Amino acid sequence: MNMSTxxxxxxxxxxxxxxxxxxxxxxxxxxxAIYVEKGKDIYKETSKGLVKVTLEELVSKPWIRENFERERAFQxxxxxxxxxxxxxxxxxxxxAYKKRMGWVGAH
Structure with a gap:
């Protein structure tokens, strides 16, 4: 996959x-835009400060939450x-230790 830098x-x-x-x-x-995730809520940074992203916007733009989940897993x-x-x-x-303890590959 070619990705531009x-x-x-x-x-x-x-x-x-x-x-x-x-x-x-x-x-x-x-x-x-810069988005900030505080707990379960997502906020958008504006010139006036942080503005909470509405449920309607999250439903219409599911890529916002998907990107946070993907980045959290990657980090x-x-x-x-x-x-x-x-x-x-x-x-x-x-x-070998995990196998001896029965945590993986024992069954």
Whole structure:
């Protein structure tokens, strides 16, 4: 799959988490908007501050929530990969331990 690295072709960009742990994403191509997820609610950043995204807008634009879910899963798997890379326990030993304990592949 060819993906351009030009910023105008990106639809979703992860902007990180703020001090309270709320996830921030820039969604859109030409006129991108910044969305913030606080708990279960999604807000849109405007010049007046944060404005809650209405239920009607979420129903008409399901890609907003889908992008948050996809990015959350990706960040979680990325953190796990970084944690496992820095672990002193080799992969083979980790798998053997889980198999001995009956957590995977025992049945």
């Amino acid at each position: 030009k910023p105008e072709n990106k639809f979703s960009e992860y902007l990180g988490n703020d001090e309270q742990g709320n996830m921030r994403l820039r969604l859109g191509t030409k006129f991108a 979680r798997s990325k953190a796990l990969a970084v944690g496992l890379q820095s672990s002193h326990i080799p992969l083979r030993e980790r798998r």
